[in-house]
Amino acid sequence: MFLRGMLKRCVCCAAAAAVTAALFSAVQNGSELRSSAAPESENYEQRLAELDREQAELDEKLSAAESRAGAEKDKLDAVAAKLKSLKSEQSELEELSTALISEMVETDADLREVTHQLEEQENAIRGEVKNYSARLRALYLAGTGSYADIILTSEDFFDVLMRTELIKRVAGHDRETVDRMLEKLREIQAKKDEVEKKSEELKAKTQEFSERREQLEKSIAEQDSLTEKYSAELEKAGMLTDELAEQSRRIESERAEVSSKAAEATMTTTTTTTTTTPKATTTKKTSASQTESSTETTAGTTSVTKAPEETVTEAPKTTTTSATKATTTTTTTTSAPAPANDRAAKIKKVVDYALSNVGGTYVWGGASFRACDCSGLTMLAYAQIGINIPHWTVTQCQEGWAVSYSDLQPGDLVFFGGSTYSSVYHAAMYIGNGQIVHAENSNTGIVISDLARFSIYNHIAFLRRLI
Incomplete structure (x- = not known):
């Protein structure tokens, strides 16, 4: 009995010691978990605060980028509107110029026709004066110096009457003929004055249109x-916005990851604290079987409360900035269409320069803008594209290569004269639609003419192409 009692007491003491050791171990482990989890949670919170600061900086940069992109877009829209207005005005001006050129061609043809009529009428008057002079000469050779002599030399009264009537008829015919011709001459001259006035008005308008065209072309180029420039700036702003958006996505991804780990750390700390809190127990000295049962239960509880330690690697700090909101602006810029090819661009430049001289003064031997002769005009026009031709029609008509009348194209040169190079006396430039621009003479200046009508009075000798 004594031995059995001693054995029971030893078992109870051992069980109590085991329970005490288990409880102490559990409390110590829980303390360690709490102490290790607390720094991790603080690290996560610190990193989240850093990410929030980076996000705030990124928001400011994004706002500035969006403002810049908006400003560049506004500038681009304003330029596009201005460009549209200028091109519309240019299109209207081209239509007016086309109509003006047609009117000028008609006026030039009318002027040439009335000048020809005037010359014919003057020649007719000269012919009548010549006939009258011939009659007077015949009277002088016949020994009669005047109509009075003719009457005084009459043989009888009837002869006097006949001669008087003849003199009256001849004198009346001469007077009527001369009067009629003079009246016709005055009519033609009045028409010529009217046409010349209209021609001068058209030349002034042409010069005005030419100057306006140059201003429009300059404005359009600007x-x-x-x-x-603004398209490039807008593209840069868009690229910056895209870069900030990418940075924003990286920060959001990192923040989500850190937040998840922080939540896990918080849950682990809470679970550890809860499971390692010992419950208060009332110890009763009962039988050995009850003590053993209590000891096993307590030990079992202690064994399951110890959570495995988790190693958390702190995410590296990010020094880049980005934005939470990203706006990507896509801008489509429509540039002015390029010429079909280099040749078309050169021809346009040559013809436009020649037309810009219309209304200028014909200056024999001149080679200045709006002050030149026929070969000077063509020489200056081709100099605009780097083609140098001599300032002489006789040598100009040998430049380039020959083309046929049916194959004439804008920019081709038309020469007038005989069948040899040395007989060429005039040069003009074909501008299309059967029209030429040329420095005609000191009376008309630099004008646009209908080639077919002009060639009625001026023979086409050679047609040459330089481009």
Whole structure:
């Protein structure tokens, strides 16, 4: 009995010691978990605060980028509107110029026709004066110096009457003929004055249109340059916005990851604290079987409360900035269409320069803008594209290569004269639609003419192409 009692007491003491050791171990482990989880949670919170600061900086940069992109877009829209207005005005001006050129061609033809009529009428008057002079000469050779002599030399009264009537008829015919011709001459001259006045008005309008065209082309070139500049700036702003958006996505991804780990750390700390809190127990000295049962239960509880330690690697700090909202602006810029080819661009430049001289003064031997002769005009026009031709029609008509009348194209040169190079006396430039631009003479100046009508009085000798 004594031995059995001693054995029971030893078992109870051992069980109590085991329970105490288990409880102490559980409390110590829980303390360690709490102490290790707390720094991890603080690290996560610190990183989240850093990410929030980076996000705030990124928001400011994004706002500035969006403002810049908006400003560049507004500039680009304003330039596009201005460019549209200029091109519309240019299109209207071209239509007016086309109509003006047609009117000028008709006026030039009318002027040439009335000049020809005037010359014919003057020649007719000269013919009548010549006939009258011939009659007077015949009277002088016949020994009669005047109509009075003719009457005084009459044989009888009837002869006097006949001669008087003849003199009256001849004198009346001469007077009527001369009067009629003079009246016709005055009519033609009045028409010529009217046509010349109209021609001068058209030349002034042509010069005005030419100057306006140059201003429009310059303005359009400036707007095209601004379009290119603002498009580049807008593209840079868009690229910056895209870069900020990418940075924003990286920060959001990292923040989600850190937030998840912080939540896990918080849950682990809470679970550890809960499971390692010992419950208060009332110890009763009962039988050995009850003590053993209590000891096993307590030990079992202690064994399951210890959570496995988790190693958390802190995410590296990010120094880049980005934005939470990203706006990508896509801008489509329509540039002015390029010429079909280099040749078309050169021809246009040559013809446009020649037309810009219309209304200028014919200056024999001149080679200045709006002050030149026929070969000077063609020489200056081709100099605009780097083609140098001599300032003489006789040698100009040998430049380039020959083309046929049916194959004439804008920019081709038309020479007038005989069948040899040395007989060429005039040069003009074909501008299309059967029309030529040329420095005609000191009376008309630099004009646009209908080639077919002009060639009625001026023989086409050679047709040459230089481009």
